[in-house]
Amino acid sequence: MPSRGERRLLERGSRAVALAALGGLLWLAWRPPPPANARVTVDGTAALPAFLSQATRAPVGALALVIDSIPGRRERDWLRALAGAGTAVTWRRAGATALRGDLTGIAITAEPVVDPSGRSRIVAVGPPGAPLTISDEAGGMDSASIASSGARVLDATVDGIVTGGGARSVATTAPRDSVVLRPVLVLANAGWEGKFIAAALEEAGWRVDVRFAVAPRVAVVQGTGGRDQAATIAGIDTGRYAAVVAVDESAAPHAAALVRFVRQGGGLVVGRDASSVVALAPILPARPGAPITPVLGAIASDQPLRALGGIALSAPRRDAVVLDRLGGAARGVAARVGVGRVLMLGYDETWRWRMEGGEGAPAEHRSWWSAMVASVAYAPLAPLRPATAAQLVDEAPYAALVDALGEPLPDQPSAGAPISAIAWQRLRFVLLFVLLIGGLLAEWTSRRLRGAR
Amino acid sequence: MSTFTFATVQYESGDWDSAPLVPANLIDSIARYTEIDVAPSGVVVPLGSEAALRYPLLYLTGHLPVRFTAQEKQVLTRFLDRGGLLFVDDHNHDVDGMFHKTVTEELEQVAGVLRKLPNTHPLYSSFFRFEDGPPNTSHELNGWGDNLLHPYLMAAMRGDRIAVLYSNKDYSSEWNFHPDNKRFYSVDNTRFGVNLVVYALTR
CATH class of the missing domain: 2.60.40 (Immunoglobulin-like)
Known part of the structure; x- marks a missing residue:
């Protein structure tokens, strides 16, 4: 059993240890930044968040980052901030060469x-x-x-x-x-082609206005323009229509309006029979070429368009794009005119595809016509979400990492074993805290054993 | 240019060819009143044949009982689903007649229930304007057949489009004359036929 003097000595020693631990903790909390030339290597992306937190409180002079997955947006921004505050940040990809592609x-x-x-x-x-x-x-x-x-x-x-x-x-x-999609106007003579184009577009979800010429000064007009024919035709502009399908020569009286519409940015699909309208010639992306003989019996095959007659489109403009080619002949050619687009088609009687084709023919006919119109349609953009939503997304994390930190370093062996800076910092805190509590407990226990308070 | 060809349906039961002059008469009217590119003569197309799908407007008439074969029903279903319009006229003008009873049964199996078509339907204003709905025929007015004036037509719809148009008014008799004889009429009684064709080509 220790004597009273020994106990006092022990208690003083314990108090000294506790005070020293407290002093150490205070020093760790308020110590000045480490020397600017301190270099830390963080190996593995998973260790990054903890390191960043620590490195913000205790800045490091240089950080060598070895990543095995792309850091998230938060970590990248944090790294960029550290780099801006003076830390020299370099990075490279970890793992075998075969895996680096993934990164x-x-x-x-x-x-x-x-x-x-x-x-x-x-x-x-x-x-x-x-x-x-x-x-x-x-x-x-x-x-x-x-x-x-x-x-x-x-x-x-x-x-x-x-x-x-x-x-x-x-x-x-x-x-x-x-996209803001305005209606589509179909101009045609009363006939199966115009009727089934309009039906296909409506079934695909387009809002469709039609003007079917029936007799001199008589036309069937349907759609958003109501029965007011004059309003429907006078309003061929991009404020009213996304695209116009000129099926045949019934478009001739509206050719000037159509040219103006395209130059404004509107889309125009020119059917085989409308390509003969002289006033539309200046905006056509190609010229009507040789007639094409339909392939008998192909309508119910897996290439039903071969069963449709029509023409090959020849002499496409230099800036034209062939969108549809069949059997070596261009059957769909598109080009920009002004700020609008014109698509010229060389098919006859596509309605036969829908009526006579195989099991999925109506859906295929519908999709095809919808795609043709969509390829030229005027479709201004309208903001969909508040701008803040865009800030939440991370579309190209690797590019953003390069943007934040520069190009990765070339492959090289790791510069020695990585220092677990974070673990060491934490360990020192824990050790000092244990010493502090241990010293105080030892002193208190000793005092209680000798009857003091 | 897609040419309109008037097609009469040939079905296996009944007398499908009971009104042989109707096609020529309607073709004449279409050429007379409109700019529609119309074939100068009509065609007869078997309902059980895929060829029926080449003619999105089909005309069917007769006096005798009608029973469609399985093949005819299959083709007719595809025809209607893909956007075709079948015009059926009761050549008996008799709601108690065998044609009416049997063909309506068959049509309702294939196309669904036939309902009254409102007399304000666009069919009645697609070219000529018929304020009171379907024009009456001389056979109705003379009291033949069921001795009734049928104030409306019946239709089976696909969405807002007529798929099957059914008439008890006996247009098959009304229009079954040589086109040259139109000159004897103060008002051409085939004008509603023009509306039918224009509607089929534009809706």
């Missing part, structure tokens, strides 16, 4: 499709063959590998923020805009 990451965008369905076109790019999962706030949308082209395209209705990525990189996006 170029996924980038993803969602843009509105010019289509009445309201879908968005999601384009994800990344390393070819990399697994990719796309989902939105409603659930999974697609799961596949990125094609050899390095991209995957998906047209879908989007609910909220879209997330795409794999194990090592995740990108998010959200449609920022929607």
